[in-house]
Amino acid sequence: MNASELPLRAGPVVCARGLRMEYGRGPALVRAVDTVELEVSAGETLAVMGPSGCGKSTLLHLLGGLERPSDGEVWLARRRIDRLTENALARLRRGAIGFVFQAFHLMDELTAVENVELPALLAGQSARSARRRATELLEQVGLSDRADHLPSALSGGQRQRVAIARALSNEPLVVLADEPTGNLDSTATLDVLRLLDSLRSAGQTLVIVTHDARIAATADRLISMRDGAFVEETRLTHGTTKRLGELAGLEG
Amino acid sequence: MGRVQLVCRLAARDLRRRPAEAALLLLAMTAATTTLTLGLVLHGVISKPYQSTREATAGPDVIAGVVPPAVGRRPADLAGLRALAAARGVTGHSGPYPVTWTRLAANRQSATAEVQGRDVAPASIDQPRLTQGNWVRAGGAVVEAAFAEALGVAVGDEIVLEGRSFQVVGVAITAATAPYPEVSCLGFCPGPAGLVWVTRADTRTLTPRAQSLSYVLNLKLADPAAAPAFARTHNPPRDNAPPGTRPADPEPPLLLAWQDIQAASANLVRNQRKALLTGGWLLVLLAVASVAVLVGGRMADQIRRVGLLKAVGGTPSLVAVVLLAEYLAVALFAAAAGLTLGRLPLPCSSTPVRASSVARVFRRSACRRSAS
Amino acid sequence: MSEAVGVSIRESSQGYQLRVVQEVLLALLAAEPSHGYQLRARLQLALGPLAASLNAGQVYVTLTRLERAGLVASERVGQTDRPDRKVYALTAGGQARVAEWLTDTSWPKPAPAEFHLKLVAAAAGGLADPVRLVDAQRHTLLAELAAVQRAALAEPDDSLAGLLLEGVVLRLQADLRWLEACAGYWTATKGR
Numbered sequence: 001m002n003a004s005e006l007p008l009r010a011g012p013v014v015c016a017r018g019l020r021m022e023y024g025r026g027p028a029l030v031r032a033v034d035t036v037e038l039e040v041s042a043g044e045t046l047a048v049m050g051p052s053g054c055g056k057s058t059l060l061h062l063l064g065g066l067e068r069p070s071d072g073e074v075w076l077a078r079r080r081i082d083r084l085t086e087n088a089l090a091r092l093r094r095g096a097i098g099f100v101f102q103a104f105h106l107m108d109e110l111t112a113v114e115n116v117e118l119p120a121l122l123a124g125q126s127a128r129s130a131r132r133r134a135t136e137l138l139e140q141v142g143l144s145d146r147a148d149h150l151p152s153a154l155s156g157g158q159r160q161r162v163a164i165a166r167a168l169s170n171e172p173l174v175v176l177a178d179e180p181t182g183n184l185d186s187t188a189t190l191d192v193l194r195l196l197d198s199l200r201s202a203g204q205t206l207v208i209v210t211h212d213a214r215i216a217a218t219a220d221r222l223i224s225m226r227d228g229a230f231v232e233e234t235r236l237t238h239g240t241t242k243r244l245g246e247l248a249g250l251e252g
Numbered sequence: 253m254g255r256v257q258l259v260c261r262l263a264a265r266d267l268r269r270r271p272a273e274a275a276l277l278l279l280a281m282t283a284a285t286t287t288l289t290l291g292l293v294l295h296g297v298i299s300k301p302y303q304s305t306r307e308a309t310a311g312p313d314v315i316a317g318v319v320p321p322a323v324g325r326r327p328a329d330l331a332g333l334r335a336l337a338a339a340r341g342v343t344g345h346s347g348p349y350p351v352t353w354t355r356l357a358a359n360r361q362s363a364t365a366e367v368q369g370r371d372v373a374p375a376s377i378d379q380p381r382l383t384q385g386n387w388v389r390a391g392g393a394v395v396e397a398a399f400a401e402a403l404g405v406a407v408g409d410e411i412v413l414e415g416r417s418f419q420v421v422g423v424a425i426t427a428a429t430a431p432y433p434e435v436s437c438l439g440f441c442p443g444p445a446g447l448v449w450v451t452r453a454d455t456r457t458l459t460p461r462a463q464s465l466s467y468v469l470n471l472k473l474a475d476p477a478a479a480p481a482f483a484r485t486h487n488p489p490r491d492n493a494p495p496g497t498r499p500a501d502p503e504p505p506l507l508l509a510w511q512d513i514q515a516a517s518a519n520l521v522r523n524q525r526k527a528l529l530t531g532g533w534l535l536v537l538l539a540v541a542s543v544a545v546l547v548g549g550r551m552a553d554q555i556r557r558v559g560l561l562k563a564v565g566g567t568p569s570l571v572a573v574v575l576l577a578e579y580l581a582v583a584l585f586a587a588a589a590g591l592t593l594g595r596l597p598l599p600c601s602s603t604p605v606r607a608s609s610v611a612r613v614f615r616r617s618a619c620r621r622s623a624s
Numbered sequence: 625m626s627e628a629v630g631v632s633i634r635e636s637s638q639g640y641q642l643r644v645v646q647e648v649l650l651a652l653l654a655a656e657p658s659h660g661y662q663l664r665a666r667l668q669l670a671l672g673p674l675a676a677s678l679n680a681g682q683v684y685v686t687l688t689r690l691e692r693a694g695l696v697a698s699e700r701v702g703q704t705d706r707p708d709r710k711v712y713a714l715t716a717g718g719q720a721r722v723a724e725w726l727t728d729t730s731w732p733k734p735a736p737a738e739f740h741l742k743l744v745a746a747a748a749g750g751l752a753d754p755v756r757l758v759d760a761q762r763h764t765l766l767a768e769l770a771a772v773q774r775a776a777l778a779e780p781d782d783s784l785a786g787l788l789l790e791g792v793v794l795r796l797q798a799d800l801r802w803l804e805a806c807a808g809y810w811t812a813t814k815g816r
Contacts, residue, residue: 051808066563087567094565105560109265119564121254130254166564197777213800214793217770224759226811231756234763236770247768247792 011078013174013205014040014063019072021058021228032058033069034228040174045196045206047219047236055228056209057178063207064097064176065089077173094123098167098175102182104159106151112162113138113147119169137165141195157188164195174205181212193218255570263577266557270550277546277582278589284539285590287532292594302427302514308381311427312470313479315513316486316505317351319466327463333505336469341482344472346375350455351466353445358411359404364445365413367393368468369455378428378470380449385422388451392421398431399446411448414458418450428470430516469505479509547579644738645686647725650695650718651745657699657713660684670744671737687712695721726752729764734795736802743810754810762803769796 021033032055040046048056061067062074065081074082076096084092093099098119106115113134120130138144141161151159160180167175180196181189189212197218199206210216217236224232267274305311316336318328330348337345349368356365370388380394385407388394393413395405400423405411409420425431426447433444450458459465473479488504554575561571652663664683687710690696695718698710714722726746732738739761743754772792779786 051804051811087569090562090565090567090570092565093563099563101563105563107262107557107560109262109269114261118258121258122561122565122570123254125254127254127257170565194777211804213766213769213797214773217766217773219770222763222766224763226755226759232759232763234767236767247772247796 012039012075013042013044013077014038014207015073015075016059016063017073017075019059019062019074020070021055021062021067022070031055031228033062035072036228036230038063038223038230040205040207042205043203044221045200045208045219047216047222048207048209048225049211049213049216049222050225051211054225056225058228059225060176060178060207060209063174064099065092066099091123094119095170096173098169098172100160100163100167100175100177100180102179104151104156104163104183106159106163106166108151111148111150112143112154115151115162116166116169118166123170133169134165137168138162140168141165155188156184157191160184160188160192161195164192164199168199168204174207175199177206177208177210179210180208181210181215189214259570259574259577262574263581267578267581273546273550274578274582277543277579278586280539280542280546281583281586282589282593284536285587286593287535287590289591289594291529291532302517305381305425306427306510306514309425309427310375310377310379311510312346312378313473313476313510314471314482314507315428315468315510316471316507317466317468318505319503320464321503325461325463328466329504330467333467333469336471336486336505336507339482339486341473341475341478342471343474344377345469346377346379347469348467349469350452351468352455352459352464354414354458356403356411356413356446356448358409361403363399363403364443365399365448366445367413367448367450367455367458369452370449372451375470377472378426380424380426380428382422382424385420387422387424388449388454389421390451390454391418392450393418393454394422394424394449395420396429396432396447397423397425398433399448402432402446413448413450416457418454424449427510427513430513430519476510480511483507483509483512644725644741645682646690646695647722648738648741648745649683649686649690650714650722651725651742651749651751653696653712653714654719654722654745654749654751657711659709659711660687661709663687663712666744666748667741670741690718693717722749722751726757727760729761731761731765731768731799734799740806743806747810747813753814755807755814758803758807758810762800762807765796765800765803769793769800772796 016036016038019033019036019038020031023030023032034055036059038059048059050056058067062069062082065074065084069082072082073080076092081089081092106112107118110118113131116137117130117134120133121127125133135144135147138147141164143158143161143165146154146158146162151162154162160183164175164177164180167177177196181192184192193214196206196208196215200218200220206219208215208219216222220235220237222234222236223230316333318330318333320326320328333348336342349370351366351368354365354367356363372388374387380396382394383397385394386392393411395403395411400406400420403411405420407420407422411418411420429447432446455465456462473482486505487507558571558575561574566574648667649663652658652666658666660683667683687696687698691698691712695715696712697715698712701709701711726742743757746752746757747754772789776786776789776793779789
């Protein structure tokens, strides 16, 4: 299942109902995610912010099928995914969900282009078509000249862009990014920021967990989390630059 | 297809990233497989070498020998020997063959040789089976296979017996004696001696006097299983003389049953086999421990790889395959290497003198197999 | 809003004046009626070293103004050995004004003192959860940041205007970082 197979007038791409994630028991019970309701429409970019330990990473892992919730439902394009077997989840992660991590998580022994074609090869595509797609994606993120470099020869920002290219490999329904600029300096952050913005313009559905305000500001919608629950939600695209003069220090 | 390529690529790259560890792993596993293969081969070697030699050479059931008395100039009791050929239960004989002990020099080494005189024509009982070259001729000697390996001589080499030069015209195996250095002694043994066959005439030239020759007779019995009983019956009663001393009068013949020769043949190998097996098992344990350490030491790295593969959509089975593929590849290489090393068919005449008897036996049987 | 009694930021020879001093005092009175000197003490505690640069008489002047505007009412309390002191209390109009102020998320040019005092007053009066106030303010700022950033990204790389926009973005980002710190502080305080 990937983006090209999504019916035109579908409902939300990602949906969570009564999602709960608990660890421990009794007095040691920790509610990482506390009864969350969420919907992400196709082509929407959602940013989730919150202090450390608020559960936003856990939420992302639940949405991506990397962990199984204690309670509640997770839906991906009208298909319930929280009760799937490991094999089915693996297929899902290969095709429908692209993941981007804070620590990049590239395979150190593979070159950039080999890393990007990894999901395609896992999905059973031929080596040639996987390589072709990977080359295209590297071009899209602006790293064609680094295709045969090992991750150790790439800067942090470049590695993250390779990771993003990898996430796009099988045309996923949604890209889930967990603190994509957490390990990057300000310049690299800008590069990734521009890339995420271009993905948004291209219509890719994105859910980004971050505590970088600039990255969050690229989203259509922003949700703040605290202690596992949503506390505040705002549409970011309705803002205008009316106050720009004031913000810049011009008396208004 | 893409998946297979991916697994191979991941395995190959990871191995390449840590070549030293991969090499250590390969070494440990190869040591284990080589040892196990050696053990298996040895097992095959030990089981029936003597029997096959006996069949191939028409080995005797009983060997009888006489030596001349130590003091005086009287000859050995040849008549007594010949009389045995007509004893009850004997269905055939070959010999008597003259025997003498001489110094042997070859390849800058010296040893003691038990020289037996033979006819050019093949004998009916105990015709040594050639593994190299041809049978005896004037000036030409045939050396017992284990002896030849110990000395490092082959067909065409020169050996010097008692100052007289002979050419090695052949190498042969026999069931009439255990392989060098476990030669069976018939009453008198001047220490470990290797068996060498020459013509009767040449034997005579190696002794100062005809009377100093000993003789040996090969007997075939109607009931080979009864050979020990036959030997016991015809052997002279034991006296209290210290072993190794030659009696004053011509002694009656001493008899040896083939079962004793077989036992001596096996003895050669038994103790060393124990040592090798113990050493082998220790080596296997060491190899297993090394493998465990090498594999275990990389667990953290592998866990990270597992997590990553899982996140990009690898099924549990694929992840397991990726993890195992490298170790499997190394293990396969090691198995192939071990099997080859353990069964290496070395040429029969390229051994150092001090090689263990076990190795000699093993190589002899390998040579035997390749020759037959 | 603050036009009610017309005060704005103005330097004066007697120190700085606080633009929203009225709202702050009203909020501080929401917990309980207080004397002028008590209110002043609370402000000094909240402002620390900055309190010194605050106009000394501003608190009393403002209280008078507020009474005239009908947002507070005062009472003389008799004291045995001292001249009578006024006790100020919040009126219904004052309460309404406070509620309005708390939910106002307009963000003036760098003025952390105002927001800081808002949180202090809200916490002191039990009027609102400071953490929630921070969340709401953050989201407003993020929406503004989003708008500015979009404009900045639309500019070509070497644009002059782009540089200015980047400056605005970075200041907003700095404000947001401080707001996160506020959230952290008031969350921890709640826990105590």
